[in-house]
Amino acid sequence: MNEPKKESRKIVGQTAATGFQVGVRRTMPITPEQAWAFLTSSDGMKLWIGHVSNLTFSEGETFTSSEGISGQFRVVKPFWQFRLKWSMKDWEKPSTLQIRLLSDKPDRTTISFHQENLDHENTREQMKLHWEEVLNEIRQKVSVM
Numbered sequence: 001m002n003e004p005k006k007e008s009r010k011i012v013g014q015t016a017a018t019g020f021q022v023g024v025r026r027t028m029p030i031t032p033e034q035a036w037a038f039l040t041s042s043d044g045m046k047l048w049i050g051h052v053s054n055l056t057f058s059e060g061e062t063f064t065s066s067e068g069i070s071g072q073f074r075v076v077k078p079f080w081q082f083r084l085k086w087s088m089k090d091w092e093k094p095s096t097l098q099i100r101l102l103s104d105k106p107d108r109t110t111i112s113f114h115q116e117n118l119d120h121e122n123t124r125e126q127m128k129l130h131w132e133e134v135l136n137e138i139r140q141k142v143s144v145m
Contacts, residue, residue: 020124021116024131025102028109030142032079032101035109038142039082039099047134048099048113057082071097092119095127111135 014020028035038044040057049055050065057076064070068089075083080101087094095117102110113131118124 014121019116020118020121021114022118022124022128022131023112023114024128024135025110025112026135026139028111028139028142029107030109031106032103032109034142035101035111036079038138039111043141044138047137070094086115091123093117111138 030038039048040055042051045052045055049063049071050067050069052063052065055061055063057073059073059076062070062072069086070089071084071086071094073082073084074096075081082097082099084097085094086097095115098112098114100110100112100114102112113134115127115131118127
């Protein structure tokens, strides 16, 4: 007699090793240098980190914004990549956030936000909406550059 197979429900964005993850990307009509300059400007920073003074974007540097977002830079590759620990103020543990600037044409850059180690599918959905909004705001701001 065969046992009925248990169905395992695959939840979107759940990984075996790193909890939940989400990725959002948009292509902008700017160079990687312009994208980097915007992301590291005070206008750009407030979209993905919040208000932080005197940030140098160096590996090992920690920050806490006035909005309660905290983290530590792990990888900083100018014009190409950030990898950092990133956490909202009420989270039990930080996530890993990667921002990549991808470009195969001089006047177009894809800005990619990828976040892993999220604790729950609801957090994943919340962060998907958050990064989509960030990218929409970046698009509006860089379209007037």
